[in-house]
Amino acid sequence: RTPLMAGNWKMNLNHLEAIAHVQKLSFALTDKDYEDVEVAVLAPFTDLRSVQTLVDGDKLKIKYGAQDISAHDSG
Incomplete structure (x- = not known):
């Protein structure tokens, strides 16, 4: 089984960031x-x-997924 390395950034970045x-x-x-x-x-x-x-x-090898939206503005 291949290990998964995944990360998120909560609501701390806008779409350009x-x-x-x-x-x-x-x-x-x-x-x-x-x-x-x-x-x-x-x-x-x-x-x-x-x-x-x-x-x-860009045909990047990175996979993507979503996280849910928080009631808070960021973090």
Whole structure:
């Protein structure tokens, strides 16, 4: 079974910051990293479309999913 490395950022980033965050993560990882683990980001629902467009458009190896929305403004 392949280990899963997943992360989220709650509601602390806007959609442009979310895109930049995923781009930086993608650039920091090597092909070897993807052989060892499955990499995923779990974006807030409000950022999901931006992350999906980036991952699919740039054919990134990162998987994506959603987290639910909090009643709080951020955090």
